[in-house]
Amino acid sequence: xxxxxxxxxxxxxxxxxxxxxxxxxxxxxxxxxxxxxxxxxxxxxxxxxxxxxxxxxxxxxxxxxxxxxxxxxxxxxxxxxxxxxxxxxxxxxxxxxxxxxxxxxxxxxxxxxxxxxxxxxx
Amino acid sequence: xxxxxxxxxxxxxxxxxxxxxxxxxxxxxxxxxxxxxxxxxxxxxxxxxxxxxxxxxxxxxxxxxxxxxxxxxxxxxxxxxxxxxxxxxxxxxxxxxxxxxxxxxxxxxxxxxxxxxxxxxxxxxxxxxxxxxxxxxxxxxxxxxxxxxxxxxxxxxxxxxxxxxxxxxxxxxxxxxxxxxxxxxxxxxxxxxxxxxxxxxxxxxxxxxxxxxxxxxxxxxxxxxxxxxxxxxxxxxxxxxxxxxxxxxxxxxxxxxxxxxxxxxxxxxxxxxxxxxxxxxxxxxxxxxxxxxxxxxxxxxxxxxxxxxxxxxxxxxxxxxxxxxxxxxxxxxxxxxxxxxxxxxxxxxxxxxxxxxxxxxxxxxxxxxxxxxxxxxxxxxxxxxxxxxxxxxxxxxxxxxxxxxxxxxxxxxxxxxxxxxxxxxxxxxxxxxxxxxxxxxxxxxxxxxxxxxxxxxxxxxxxxxxxxxxxxxxxxxxxxxxxxxxxxxxxxxxxxxxxxxxxxxxxxxxxxxxxxxxxxxxxxxxxxxxxxxxxxxxxxxxxxxxxxxxxxxxxxxxxxxxxxxxxxxxxxxxxxxxxxxxxxxxxxxxxxxxxxxxxxxxxxxxxxxxxxxxxxxxxxxxxxxxxxxxxxxxxxxxxxxxxxxxxxxxxxxxxxxxxxxxxxxxxxxxxxxxxxxxxxxxxxxxxxxxxxxxxxxxxxxxxxxxxxxxxxxxxxxxxxxxxxxxxxxx
Numbered sequence: 084x085x086x087x088x089x090x091x092x093x094x095x096x097x098x099x100x101x102x103x104x105x106x107x108x109x110x111x112x113x114x115x116x117x118x119x120x121x122x123x124x125x126x127x128x129x130x131x132x133x134x135x136x137x138x139x140x141x142x143x144x145x146x147x148x149x150x151x152x153x154x155x156x157x158x159x160x161x162x163x164x165x166x167x168x169x170x171x172x173x174x175x176x177x178x179x180x181x182x183x184x185x186x187x188x189x190x191x192x193x194x195x196x197x198x199x200x201x202x203x204x205x
Numbered sequence: 206x207x208x209x210x211x212x213x214x215x216x217x218x219x220x221x222x223x224x225x226x227x228x229x230x231x232x233x234x235x236x237x238x239x240x241x242x243x244x245x246x247x248x249x250x251x252x253x254x255x256x257x258x259x260x261x262x263x264x265x266x267x268x269x270x271x272x273x274x275x276x277x278x279x280x281x282x283x284x285x286x287x288x289x290x291x292x293x294x295x296x297x298x299x300x301x302x303x304x305x306x307x308x309x310x311x312x313x314x315x316x317x318x319x320x321x322x323x324x325x326x327x328x329x330x331x332x333x334x335x336x337x338x339x340x341x342x343x344x345x346x347x348x349x350x351x352x353x354x355x356x357x358x359x360x361x362x363x364x365x366x367x368x369x370x371x372x373x374x375x376x377x378x379x380x381x382x383x384x385x386x387x388x389x390x391x392x393x394x395x396x397x398x399x400x401x402x403x404x405x406x407x408x409x410x411x412x413x414x415x416x417x418x419x420x421x422x423x424x425x426x427x428x429x430x431x432x433x434x435x436x437x438x439x440x441x442x443x444x445x446x447x448x449x450x451x452x453x454x455x456x457x458x459x460x461x462x463x464x465x466x467x468x469x470x471x472x473x474x475x476x477x478x479x480x481x482x483x484x485x486x487x488x489x490x491x492x493x494x495x496x497x498x499x500x501x502x503x504x505x506x507x508x509x510x511x512x513x514x515x516x517x518x519x520x521x522x523x524x525x526x527x528x529x530x531x532x533x534x535x536x537x538x539x540x541x542x543x544x545x546x547x548x549x550x551x552x553x554x555x556x557x558x559x560x561x562x563x564x565x566x567x568x569x570x571x572x573x574x575x576x577x578x579x580x581x582x583x584x585x586x587x588x589x590x591x592x593x594x595x596x597x598x599x600x601x602x603x604x605x606x607x608x609x610x611x612x613x614x615x616x617x618x619x620x621x622x623x624x625x626x627x628x629x630x631x632x633x634x635x636x637x638x639x640x641x642x643x644x645x646x647x648x649x650x651x652x653x654x655x656x657x658x659x660x661x662x663x664x665x666x667x668x669x670x671x672x673x674x675x676x677x678x679x680x681x682x683x684x685x686x687x688x689x690x691x692x693x694x695x696x697x698x699x700x701x702x703x704x705x706x707x708x709x710x711x712x713x714x715x716x717x718x719x720x721x722x723x724x725x726x727x728x729x730x731x732x733x734x735x736x737x738x739x740x741x742x743x744x745x746x747x748x749x750x751x752x753x754x755x756x757x758x759x760x761x762x763x764x765x766x767x768x769x770x771x772x773x774x775x776x777x778x779x780x781x782x783x784x785x786x787x788x789x790x791x792x793x794x795x796x797x798x799x800x801x802x803x804x805x806x807x808x809x810x811x812x813x814x815x816x817x818x819x820x821x822x823x824x825x826x827x828x829x830x831x832x833x834x835x836x837x838x839x840x841x842x843x844x845x846x847x848x849x850x851x852x853x854x855x856x857x858x859x860x861x862x863x864x865x866x867x868x869x870x871x872x873x874x875x876x877x878x879x880x881x882x883x884x885x886x887x888x889x890x891x892x893x894x895x896x897x898x899x900x901x902x903x904x905x906x907x908x909x910x911x912x913x914x915x916x917x918x919x920x921x922x923x924x925x926x927x928x929x930x931x932x933x934x935x
Contacts, residue, residue, distance in 0.1 A: 094732065094736045094740075096736055096737060096740045097736055097739060097740055097743075099740070100739075100740040100741075100743040100744045100747065101743055103743070103744060103747040104743045104744070104746050104747035104750065107747045107750035107751045108750055139731070139786075139790075144790070166731060166735050166736065166739060166777075167777065167781075167786075168777065170799070170802065170803070171781065171787060171799060172787065173799065173802075174787065174791055174794070174795030174796070174798050174799050175787065175790060175791050175795055187739045187743075188738075188739045188742050188743070188769075188770065188773055190743060
C-alpha cells in the first residue's frame with residue numbers, strides 16, 4: 084500500500100517540487116498545507132500516513148505544529164523537514180514527538196518509509 | 206555868621222566828613238574781609254577794631270547770645286578792664302538783655318530809668334540779626350561821663366549789619382561744608398559697600414564717618430532682635446567710655462533711643478537724659494554724655510537696628526543731626542542686604558559647586574542615567590534644603606518620565622497632581638513654574654505635597670526636562686530663583702549624560718540595524734535562493750525517477766546533483782554566519798548548546814536563563830560566546846573551555862574561560878574589539894583577563910534596561926512603588 088503524505092510548507096515552490104518527487108517515488112500526496120491551521124484541518128480529514136512539516140513554517144513554529152499533529156485525534160505521524168542541518172536544529176528538535184528529521188534536499192520516499200518503520204512500497 | 210563860627214562850622218563839617226569817610230573806609234575794609242571769606246572770628250575782630258577807632262574813646266564789644274539766654278563777648282576789650290569803669294559791666298549786661306528782649310537798639314539811659322542804677326558810664330547796643338533772629342549785639346561802651354552821640358546807634362547798625370553778614374556767610378559756608386562733608390563720608394561708605402566689604406567693615410566705617418560728620422565722639426551701631434527684645438552693640442566709636450561694650454546686650458527698656466525708634470520707626474532725638482531711668486542712662490550721664498540722636502536701619506521693611514550718636518554733656522547737637530544720621534543708615538541697610546545676598550550666593554555657589562562636582566564625577570564614571578538623575582535630585586534637595594525632588598524628562602510623545610528622584614519622593618496621587626500640573630506648565634512655557642495646592646482647588650492636593658516648583662532643564666536649546674521640587678508646605682520665597690540657578694548649572698551635566706546617551710543610543714542603533722540587516726539577508730536567502738536550489742534538486746531527482754535515462758546521462762546528472770548539494774552546503778554555511786536563527790527561535794540555551802557542540806575544543810556549558818532578555822542583549826551575549834569560542838579554537842591551544850551564562854532581572858552575565866596559553870589582547874585587529882562596541886552600545890562592560898600561560902577569560906555584563914520595570918500613571922489611578930522610572934501623561 085502506498086504511503087500517503089501531507090506536505091506542510093510555506094514555500095509553494097517546495098510543495099510543488101516535493102510533491103512531484105515523492106509521487107514519482109511512489110507516494111500518494113494526500114495534500115499540501117501552507118499553514119499550521121490548514122495542516123491540522125487536512126490531517127484530520129485526510130488522515131495521511133505522515134505529515135512532512137517544515138521546522139520554520141513562515142512565522143509559525145513547525146515543531147509546535149508537529150506536537151499538535153501528533154497529539155491530535157488523528158495522531159498523525161510527523162517528520163520534520165528543514166533546509167538547515169539537523170545538527171543546527173537538534174536543540175529544538177530534541178523532545179519532539181516527531182518520528183524523524185529530513186533535510187529538504189535529502190527528501191526521499193524510502194527514507195520516509197524507513198523513519199516510519201515501513202518497507203518502501205516500491 | 207562870624208568867621209570863628211564859620212571856622213567852627215567848617216571844622217565840624219570837615220570832621221563830620223572825615224569821620225564819614227573814615228567810617229566808610231572802615232566798613233569797606235570789613236566788607237572786603239567778608240567777601241574774601243575770612244574766618245568769622247577775624248571778621249568780627251576787625252569790625253570791633255574798626256568801630257573802636259571810630260567810636261573812641263568809647264569801647265566796642267561784640268557779643269553772641271547763647272541758648273540759655275546768656276551772652277558771650279566774642280570781640281572787643283572788656284569794659285571792666287578800663288579804669289573807673291566798675292559799673293560798665295552792669296550797664297553792658299543791661300543793654301545786652303534789653304537788645305535781646307526787644308531785638309532793637311537800646312542804650313543805658315533807657316534801661317537805668319527803669320532799673321534803679323546810676324554810674325558814670327553808659328552803653329549803646331544794637332542787635333546783630335542773622336536769619337531773622339537776634340544772634341548777638343554790637344555795643345559801644347563809654348567809660349567817661351556823657352552819653353554816646355545821639356546818632357551812635359545808627360552808625361553802629363552799619364557795623365552790626367556787616368557782622369551779621371559775616372556770621373551768616375560763615376554759617377552758610379559751614380552748612381555747605383557740612384553737606385559736602387556728609388556727601389564725602391557717604392561716598393566713602395558707599396564705595397566700601399560697592400566693593401562688597403564685609404558688613405562689619407561697613408559698620409565700623411559708618412560709625413566713624415557719622416562721628417566725624419556730626420562732630421561727636423560717640424556713635425554706636427546697634428542690632429535689635431525682635432524675638433528676644435534685646436539690643437546688641439555691634440560697634441561703638443567711643444570704646445572705653447561706652448556704657449555697653451561691643452557685642453554687649455541690653456534690653457528694650459534700657460535703651461531709650463532704641464525704644465523710641467522701635468515705637469516710631471523714625472529718626473529720634475533725646476536732648477535731656479537727666480530724668481531717664483535705668484543703668485544705661487545712668488552710665489550715659491556718669492560718662493559725661495549729653496544729647497543723643499538715633500536713626501533706624503530698615504531692612505526688608507523691618508527695623509534691623511539703629512545708629513545712635515551722642516554729644517558731650519555740654520554739647521548741643523546741631524538741628525537735623527538725626528536726619529544726617531539717617532542718610533548713613535540706608536547705606537548700612539544696603540551693605541547688610543548685599544552681604545546677605547552675597548552669602549546666599551556664595552553658599553549656593555559653594556554647595557552647587559560641590560553638587561556639580563559630585564554629579565560630574567558620576568557622569569565621568571559613566572554611571573547609569575538613573576544613578577545620575579537620582580544624584581541630581583539628591584543634590585537639588587541638599588542645595589535647596591527641600592525634601593522631595595523629581596527629575597523629569599519630556600518624551601517625544603508628549604508624556605514625561607520621572608527619571609530620577611530623592612529617596613523620600615513617593616509618587617502619591619496628590620503629589621502627582623501637583624507635579625503633573627507644574628511639569629506641564631514648564632513644558633508649555635519653557636520657563637520655571639509654580640503650582641500651589643491651595644490654588645488647585647483639590648483639597649487632597651493641598652493636604653499632601655501641596656506646592657510644586659519646577660525649572661526647565663535646557664539641553665541643546667530645547668526643554669529636555671525639568672527639576673521638580675515638591676513640598677507639603679508653601680515653599681520658601683526665592684526657591685524658584687534658586688532652583689532655576691541650580692538647574693542652569695546642572696544642565697551641562699545632564700547635557701553630557703544626554704550626549705552620552707545619544708552616542709550610546711546611536712551605537713546601539715548601528716549594531717541593531719546591522720543585526721537586522723543580517724537577519725533580513727539570512728531570511729531572504731533562506732526563503733529565496735536556498736528554497737529554489739532545493740526545489741531544483743528535488744525536481745531533478747523527480748525527473749530521473751520519472752524517466753529512465755541512458756547510463757551516461759545518469760552519471761552526468763549525478764555530477765549535477767552533487768554540484769547542487771555543494772552549492773546548498775555553501776549557502777548554508779554562509780547564511781549560518783549571518784544570523785543565529787536558532788537564537789531567535791530557541792533562545793540562549795539551545796543556540797549556545799549548538800555552538801558548544803560545533804566547538805573543536807571541548808566545552809563545559811552552564812546556562813542559567815530563566816527568562817529571555819531583549820533580543821539585542823541576547824544577540825550580543827550569543828556573539829560574545831561565539832566569537833570567544835572561535836578565538837579559543839584559533840589561538841588558545843586550550844584543552845577545555847568553560848562557558849557560563851546567567852540571566853536575571855537586572856543583567857545578563859557571560860564568561861568564557863579556557864585553559865590555554867593566555868596573552869590575548871583587545872587589539873583592533875582582533876574580533877573581540879567588535880564585541881566591545883556591541884557590548885558598550887548596550888551600556889554593558891566587557892573584561893578580558895589573559896595572563897600569559899594561565900588561560901584567557903572573557904566576561905561580559907549586559908544590564909537590562911531599567912525602564913523594563915517602568916511604571917505608568919494610569920489616568921486617575923494611584924501609583925505605588927518608589928524610584929523606578931515613572932511616566933506621566935501630560
